[in-house]
Amino acid sequence: MLGRTAATPVNGHSANNNPNQLALPVNLPPGQQSEASIVHQHIQEISNKRISTLDYLRKAHEGRVYWFNTLLFDKSDLARMPYFDSRRLARRATNHLFLGLSLPSVIDVGSCTPLEFLRSLNILLSEYDAFQQLHAEHGSASSSLSRARLPQMFRRSAPGSKVRRTSNAAEVGYPHDGGDGGGANGTHNNSETTAGSTLGGGGGGGGGNGAAAGSAAATASAISLAASETELLPGEEYTHLLTPSIPFEPDYFETFATLCDVLIDTYQRLLTLVPTPRECAGNGVAELFTKADGKLRKIIIQGTVKEFEDASRQGVKTEVANVAKVVLGGLIST
Structure with a gap:
């Protein structure tokens, strides 16, 4: 009777599969209870903050909101930014497309527990970061391996040679x-x-x-x-990252908006896996979440926010200068 009472299902999954999880709801010390509550609260706050940020970035790219109540950027304004030249946009859109295609397999498959979900997500983000370094937006990469091999990707293959594709x-x-x-x-x-x-x-x-x-x-x-x-280099293999060859250049703005939706679903999926503090106690969830969130912030959020901040700062300076000309012109004329 006591064993049946303790084996309470968590999120529809029986706790009998994990003996350590079986004792958490009953025998968790007060110190671990407070630690689990802190971790759970941290995951909830950061996930909700990331969801709001991604939704805001998506609306900013679509020209639906003023960037922090300063300037409204439409596609023509974004196209004039130094960061948004055509070649970089094509490369970035392709990278975002690959990440968006790969995330659903992590969200929907093999993620019955928070630990499995975060492990798979960390592997995918590490692979995506490595792929970005080998296939950089500028046509060059920071690693010595990519500097040695990346120029070969742009050469036409010799007669009779075979090209390796995903x-x-x-x-x-x-x-x-x-x-x-x-x-x-x-x-x-x-x-x-x-x-x-x-x-x-x-x-x-x-x-x-x-x-x-x-x-x-x-x-x-x-x-x-x-x-x-998107041809992979010799020895370049990925477990979760999908890198199919595509016969067209994806639209950057549509791809970024869709990627934001998928990332929002990723954070929402994590929130459903940790509804209570007991799922966050003593099993490495806090560390894995910090790593995954840091990678997402570095790969997607920080770069995009910096580009908008630089453009908005320059735009505000231009607007203030125009207003100053009007005001000073009126004073001088009088």
């Missing part, structure tokens, strides 16, 4: 009807196939024409940007 989505849309026996080249990558079909076909049959191939590669450079830069 997934060949473009091969599904473009049948190999004459590309496999295409003249002297024999084997060609997906970007050349896309370029050949864009220029009226014949990309596979004209393998011996170097000038035509160069023109095709130049025409398809914008289309194949995302696909060419």
Whole structure:
């Protein structure tokens, strides 16, 4: 009878699977109770703060709110920011898309306990951070490994060479009807196939024409940007991060808004996994949450907030200067 009373289900999951968790509701010392309450309160406060911040950033990107009651940024204003040049936006949108595609697997699969959820989330964020360093927005990376290998990603493959990709989505849309026996080249990558079909076909049959191939590669450079830069380097493997090859450049603003929604769902999922302090007691939840939240703040929030702060500060200076001209002009004229 006592064992049945103690084995109270937590969030629909029986506590019999974890003997340590079985004793928490009954035999938790007062000191651990207060510590668990502090951790639970900390998770609740930080998660709600992050949810509000992400929602605010999403609205700011959509031009729906004034940035801290100072300036209203629309897409044209954002496009004029020095941080938002086209190439950086394309790279950043692709990175955000990969993170947004990978998060649902962590949220919905294998996250029956807070510990499992936070472990998977930390692994995913570590992989995403490593991917960003190897595939940087500026076309260069900080690590020596990426500096040595990243330039090879932008070279056209030699005739007969094979390109390693995470997934060949473009091969599904473009049948190999004459590309496999295409003249002297024999084997060609997906970007050349896309370029050949864009220029009226014949990309596979004209393998011996170097000038035509160069023109095709130049025409398809914008289309194949995302696909060419998401090729993984030798030995670059991920457990939770999905990096499919995409045949288009995702829109940055739509991708960022969707990523904010997914991150909000991530924090909300965590809140549902820790409804009471006993789920936060003595099992490493506090440490894992601090690490995951720090990575999310570093990867997503800090950079975006800094860009908006710099732009709003410059915009306010410009507005004040314009007002000063009007006021001083009136005083001088009188």
